[in-house]
Amino acid sequence: MSYHFHLPDIGEGLEEAEIVEWLVAVGDTVARDQALVEVLTDKASSELPSPTAGVVVALGGDEGDRLRVGDLLIEIDDGSAGDADPPRSEATAPPESMPAEPAEASAESHSASRASRPKASPATRRRARELGIDLAGITGTGPGGRILDGDLDAARASAASRTGATAVPAAPSTTAPRGDAPQLGQLPAGRHPLRGVRGVIARNMAQSWSEIPHIHSLDELDASLLLDLRTRMEGMGRPVTPLAVAVVAAARALRAFPQVNACVEGSAEGDEMLVHERVNIGLAVATDGGLVVPVLHDADGLDVFSATTAIEGLAARARTGDLGTADLTGGTFTITNYGSLGGRWATPIIPPGQAAILGMGRIADRPVAVDGSVEVRPLLPYAFGADHRIVDGDLLEAFKRSIVEDLAEPLRLLVDP
Amino acid sequence: MTRPTDEQRRGMLVDMVTARVQAQRLWNLQRQGRVGTLAPIDGHEAAIVGAVHALDPDHDWVIPQYREPLALRRYGTEVLDRFLLYNIGHPAGGHLPAPLRVLPNQISLATQLPHAVGLAKGLTLQHDSGVVLVFFGDGSSSEGDFYEAGNFAGVLGVPVIFLCLNNQWAISTPTHLQTAAESFAAKAAAFGFPGVRVDGNDAGAVYDAVDTARDRARAGSGPTLIEATLYRLGAHTTADDPTRYVPPEDLEAARRDDPVDRLREELVALGLWDDAVNAEVEAEALDIFDDAFERACAMPLSDDAMLDHCLAEDTQRMARQRERLLADTGGAGG
Numbered sequence: 001m002s003y004h005f006h007l008p009d010i011g012e013g014l015e016e017a018e019i020v021e022w023l024v025a026v027g028d029t030v031a032r033d034q035a036l037v038e039v040l041t042d043k044a045s046s047e048l049p050s051p052t053a054g055v056v057v058a059l060g061g062d063e064g065d066r067l068r069v070g071d072l073l074i075e076i077d078d079g080s081a082g083d084a085d086p087p088r089s090e091a092t093a094p095p096e097s098m099p100a101e102p103a104e105a106s107a108e109s110h111s112a113s114r115a116s117r118p119k120a121s122p123a124t125r126r127r128a129r130e131l132g133i134d135l136a137g138i139t140g141t142g143p144g145g146r147i148l149d150g151d152l153d154a155a156r157a158s159a160a161s162r163t164g165a166t167a168v169p170a171a172p173s174t175t176a177p178r179g180d181a182p183q184l185g186q187l188p189a190g191r192h193p194l195r196g197v198r199g200v201i202a203r204n205m206a207q208s209w210s211e212i213p214h215i216h217s218l219d220e221l222d223a224s225l226l227l228d229l230r231t232r233m234e235g236m237g238r239p240v241t242p243l244a245v246a247v248v249a250a251a252r253a254l255r256a257f258p259q260v261n262a263c264v265e266g267s268a269e270g271d272e273m274l275v276h277e278r279v280n281i282g283l284a285v286a287t288d289g290g291l292v293v294p295v296l297h298d299a300d301g302l303d304v305f306s307a308t309t310a311i312e313g314l315a316a317r318a319r320t321g322d323l324g325t326a327d328l329t330g331g332t333f334t335i336t337n338y339g340s341l342g343g344r345w346a347t348p349i350i351p352p353g354q355a356a357i358l359g360m361g362r363i364a365d366r367p368v369a370v371d372g373s374v375e376v377r378p379l380l381p382y383a384f385g386a387d388h389r390i391v392d393g394d395l396l397e398a399f400k401r402s403i404v405e406d407l408a409e410p411l412r413l414l415v416d417p
Numbered sequence: 418m419t420r421p422t423d424e425q426r427r428g429m430l431v432d433m434v435t436a437r438v439q440a441q442r443l444w445n446l447q448r449q450g451r452v453g454t455l456a457p458i459d460g461h462e463a464a465i466v467g468a469v470h471a472l473d474p475d476h477d478w479v480i481p482q483y484r485e486p487l488a489l490r491r492y493g494t495e496v497l498d499r500f501l502l503y504n505i506g507h508p509a510g511g512h513l514p515a516p517l518r519v520l521p522n523q524i525s526l527a528t529q530l531p532h533a534v535g536l537a538k539g540l541t542l543q544h545d546s547g548v549v550l551v552f553f554g555d556g557s558s559s560e561g562d563f564y565e566a567g568n569f570a571g572v573l574g575v576p577v578i579f580l581c582l583n584n585q586w587a588i589s590t591p592t593h594l595q596t597a598a599e600s601f602a603a604k605a606a607a608f609g610f611p612g613v614r615v616d617g618n619d620a621g622a623v624y625d626a627v628d629t630a631r632d633r634a635r636a637g638s639g640p641t642l643i644e645a646t647l648y649r650l651g652a653h654t655t656a657d658d659p660t661r662y663v664p665p666e667d668l669e670a671a672r673r674d675d676p677v678d679r680l681r682e683e684l685v686a687l688g689l690w691d692d693a694v695n696a697e698v699e700a701e702a703l704d705i706f707d708d709a710f711e712r713a714c715a716m717p718l719s720d721d722a723m724l725d726h727c728l729a730e731d732t733q734r735m736a737r738q739r740e741r742l743l744a745d746t747g748g749a750g751g
Contacts, residue, residue, distance in 0.1 A: 005449065005450075008447075008451075009450065010447065010448055010655060011454075011656040012656045033442070033445045044657075044658030046448060047448070048449065049448055050449075325660055325661050326662075326665075
């Protein structure tokens with residue numbers, strides 16, 4: 001007989017939830033309290049544990065589906081005389097009393113359906129997230145290649161000893177852009193719901209585009225010293241990326257011009273200018289699932305080294321889809337690095353809740369006039385966008401100049417502004 | 418200074434481990450849609466257990482807020498039974514029958530504090546030697562009821578112990594936005610009785626503070642305000658996502674000072690605890706919990722049960738409501 005687990009109201013007055021990820025598959029043996037599924041409500045993402053031990057008979061939806069509270073979430077054959085039962089083959093009939101199996105052992109059976117994802121328990125996944133470790137780069141020593149807590153410790157230890165050799169993600173690049181994902185732009189004809197990450201992007205962009213009167217200022221800067229810094233720090237085993245320099249420069253410009261670290265908010269008395277207390281810089285990252293903007297909180301407390309490390313951790317979690325709500329909210333300014341996709345010029349859209357954005361293009365050697373003669377220099381094309389309701393051209397130019405001067409001569413960051 | 422004996426500390430750890438594993442199971446039940454919204458206990462175990470172990474369950478009263486019941490095992494298994502009834506929404510969960518000296522959960526912040534003062538005053542009028550221990554949180558200290566209760570308690574000199582579980586967060590409000598005072602204990606100065614601050618992750622220290630306050634109350638010297646500083650290791654409630662506002666580094670630091678781990682390590686070092694004992698205690702805690710939950714679910718629920726525990730006897734209006742209710746539902750009275 002089967003236990004029908006209906007989507008519960010796990011908040012206060014929830015109506016629906018989205019299935020983010022199934023942690024079990026049909027045919028799996030599950031233990032009582034074993035995590036079955038991760039769901040996303042409008043309040044939080046939660047793992048729902050199994051109410052019973054048994055064999056999974058059916059799932060109530062696919063990943064990405066939204067279920068209403070009360071809808072069937074999962075059917076588990078637990079041998080009980082439960083409610084009405086759909087017909088099923090005798091092969092799935094469990095013994096009277098199902099021994100509770102540890103989650104570690106049973107979760108292996110669904111590896112086939114999720115072969116691309118490294119195997120690890122939810123607890124290990126969470127810990128990896130906390131440590132900023134990308135599970136994709138780890139070889140598991142557990143049964144069937146499962147990644148154990150010990151493997152995380154080993155990976156951490158080896159990362160600590162491997163200073164300087166790490167690949168730097170999402171940095172303005174002089175090299176060829178990254179290869180396009182094979183599924184990029186691939187969708188069959190027909191209607192497709194705007195949901196999950198796509199839905200969030202759609203809503204945010206529509207809101208920004210319709211509400212914020214954008215102005216943009218585009219220019220190029222000589223990145224010779226910036227690249228020189230990167231090369232020389234790399235030689236010392238202390239990697240520094242141009243993006244990290246941009247983050248630190250932007251944080252200090254936002255502190256110098258708080259009116260840019262702000263947004264327009266509607267209130268009962270009409271629109272207000274809200275100046276943010278903290279400086280939190282979002283970094284637009286292209287992932288297979290779409291654009292995500294993880295946030296470096298309190299970026300004004302970072303130096304170029306800690307910013308490089310923090311960006312690396314965020315980028316790793318973004319690639320594995322392990323970003324939590326806290327990672328994705330609270331941004332007060334955004335940097336988008338379309339240079340990593342090969343772009344030179346763009347006019348980026350400001351996210352809701354912010355007043356400005358910095359776009360960085362691909363660094364490339366170009367001719368420039370230096371002291372009356374033409375020289376070839378690596379130029380970094382950039383674009384600043386601002387909300388003209390609260391930022392006028394004079395403020396935008398002053399804000400821009402502060403960042404651009406720091407990028408052109410990163411040693412300025414060692415000197416108080 | 419009264420430190421608990423090794424045997425008492427062992428008893429405390431049994432209760433703390435029990436509360437911890439039962440809380441996890443209760444959380445799971447909530448995520449399975451089988452109990453309502455609740456506030457996890459994680460991180461508060463030492464302060465609650467340490468405090469009630471300094472009390473005499475036959476004489477002293479405990480007034481919980483809403484996070485404490487799983488740690489009140491010292492007051493008997495009936496507390497768990499009633500707490501689980503409460504969690505499944507059964508009105509009987511709001512009634513803790515005599516001789517239990519425990520009041521039901523209180524959701525309206527700080528309203529239990531005036532109750533405690535009134536109860537303590539009642540005990541003195543009845544020449545009852547018991548004292549009243551009342552729990553509240555850092556957020557509750559901003560409520561008017563806190564100041565009214567503290568003022569009356571000081572003026573009346575009643576045998577009450579105010580125990581503030583300062584877990585650093587009032588839902589998402591951190592303590593520095595809660596008060597500009599040096600501490601929550603410092604607020605006792607305004608009431609004219611002692612305020613003390615203890616390490617709420619140290620069950621023995623809380624035991625000692627409550628024991629001293631209890632002696633004081635029994636000697637007729639009046640109330641004490643105790644602030645137990647600790648850290649909320651879980652969510653505020655099942656409807657809360659603390660990852661949105663709790664700095665991960667703060668949480669990680671707090672986890673390194675987990676109160677259950679701390680006492681366990683101390684007792685392991687003394688040879689009073691080991692993995693086998695721990696496993697046994699956890700297994701028994703879950704058995705007790707599962708039995709209690711089964712009993713709670715099997716508890717009959719009459720259609721008019723919601724009126725059963727409002728007053729000792731129905732008023733005329735309640736009696737009419739009860740009749741109409743039963744007529745509407747066609748059900749039988751309880």
